[in-house]
Amino acid sequence: MATDPLEKTPGSTPGSAPPGAPAGAAPAADSPSPSAPAATATADAVPGQRSDTPMIRFEQVEKRYGDHVVLDKLDFEVRRGEHVTLIGPSGSGKTTILRLLMTLERLSGGVIWVGGEPLSHARTPGGGLKPATEKQLRASRRKIGMVFQQFNLFPNMNVLRNITEAPISVLGLERDEAEARARELLELVGLGDRVDAHPTQLSGGQQQRVAIARALAMRPDVLLLDEVTSALDPELVAGVLDLLRQIAHDTDITMLCVTHEMSFARDVSDQVLMFDAGRIVEQGTPEKIFTAPEHRRTREFLNAVL
Amino acid sequence: MNTFFTAFLDNLPQVLSGLGVTAESTVLGALVAGVLAFVLGLMAGHRNIVVRGVSRTVVEFFRGTSLYVQLFWLYFALPLLTGYQLSALFCGVVAFGLNFGAYGSEVVRGGISAVPRAQWEAAVALNLSPYQRMRRVILPQALAQMIPSFTNLLIQLLKATPLLWLISAADLMTVIQQLRDRTGESLVAYLTLLVFYFVLAYVLTLLMNLLERAAKARLGEHTGTRGLLRSRSAAAAESVPVVPGGAS
Secondary structure (H helix, E strand, C coil), X not given: CCCCCCCCCCCCCCCCCCCCCCCCCCCCCCCCCCCCHHHHHCHHHCCCCCCCCCCEEEEEEEEEECCEEXXXXXXXXXXXXXXXXXXXXXXXXXXXXXXXXXXXXXXXXXXXXXXXXXXXXXXXXXXXXXXXXXHHHHHHHCCEEEECCCCCCCCCCCXXXXXXXXXXXXXXXXXXXXXXXXXXXXXXXCCCCCCXXXXXXXXXXXXHHHHHHHHHCCCCCEEEEECCXXXXXXXXXXXXXXXXXXXXXXXXCEEEEXXXXXXXXXXXXXXXXXXXXXXXXXXXXXXXXXXXXXXXXXXXXXHHHC | CHHHHHHXXXXXXXXXXXXXXXXXXXXXXXXXXXXXXXXXXXXXXXXXXXXXXXXXXXXXXXHHCCHHHHHHHHHHHHHHHHCCCCCXXXXXXHHXXXXXXXXXXXXXXXXXXXXXXXXXXXXXXXXXCHHHHHHHHXXXXXXXXXXXXXXXXXXXXXXXHHHHHHXXXXXXXXXXXXXXXXXXXXXXXXXXXXXXXXXXXXXXXXXXXXXXXXXXXXXXXXXXXXXXXXXXXXXXXXXXXXXXXXXX
16 A cells, blocks of 8 residues: 555654643553554444543633633543544534634633644643644644535635645645645545646535545644535535545544534444534444434434434 | 827827836836735734734825825925935836825735635645745735726826826826927817827726736636726626635
8 A cells, every 4th residue: 555645654643642741631651552543443432441642632622702602611532543523403513623623713711632732722831831823833733634614625726736735835745746646635536537627617526525635635633524515415415425434444544523414424433422502412432322312402403313 | 280280290209208108107106006005905914913003004194195295295395305306207106106005005905805714714724824825825816806906096097197297207298288388289189198098098907807817717717808898897796706615
């Protein structure tokens, strides 16, 4: 699999938390062994049996707009390589979680840890945390990629350039290398013949595949998927979901999906989080959430959408 | 009428040189204005309130004081302070540049803020630096939206160049005025001026429409050839862009 376009660049895989992890970090054993993606499908999908620093940890995270509380002292963890689906009614704060992780929004309180490092905070010499500068945010963002509901391709660039722009100007790749990789990714998403097309010449489903390839080109550890099929015509949804299933199956990338596609959530998730009014009302394996939901709100929600 | 045209033809070198001065002051003034418009317009969107404040102050000052007065200041008043007389053409270029640069900065600011927020967010998600976001993603899209307004300003600048007559630069206006004085043919002289400025303005419009078409084609919005001939900015009606990621 030497030419696997999804393969991480050698050495770019972040190790586990550095020595001297913060006191607030998870009390996980710092195993230097690489995380095992194959293990995610096995029984250790139950939280609490971590053998590694969590990829993502929300610690008392709050988001408020004035008096309106969007996220209410939220705590949860996502292990490395885990696929987590966030479900729940509109306005329950799911998308806000992804936007906070992408640093598109500022926290009102709490700390988000990614790979053992504070995402939008910097450590002070005294051991505390202060809000990160733009430079520090840029270091944090290296680990994370995002695919948007409306694709958000750049209309001033063709398909290839959309994918190569950031690897060239942010990662410093040579153009040849970036383009070769972009072509591989376009093959992967089934658009190998649309390299030179303009985004406006593509269907919504094709645009979203390009957006997925664009995010993967940055080799993120975490991929955020924000209702990526909600803006698509119904007949285009299945193709994009199949692609995401394939990526979830073939890679060790950590995925957080906000979706209303419950069968997809059921297929790919290791963990499902049910949100309501800025809180997690129930969480567990897809089998538990979809077949034996315990909470009344979960049952009401699933009855309404299934 | 014949006397005017005889004089016109006899003095054709002066007329052409006047046309040259008008063209030169328009083009150079527009270049200064363009650079200033981008500098001030980008400053207007800066995080730092001091930078924004400087931009705001400069814009309000040069927008709020008459172009006449600015021209007279540079040509008549400044030499009294500095003891150094600037050339009439130089004064014209500086005054046009400052004045139209101030107006143009609002066009730049508006064009940038018209790019959908989703485009900024996609650029952040790809970890582009603030400079790269602006240079690689936002400005190329904003530019296409700015061109119709820049066309208007450019034509206004052209039509402001007859002010050069007041500081005795030998522009088109000055030359034709001299012919009128010599022949007494006011009607024909001013009709000639009307035609000259109209043709110049229309040529500028066509060039700017070409530029706009090229900029829009790069964004995947293809417009027909007929649009090139229109002389009125269709910005409001036409340029609601259907771009990927337009809505958020």
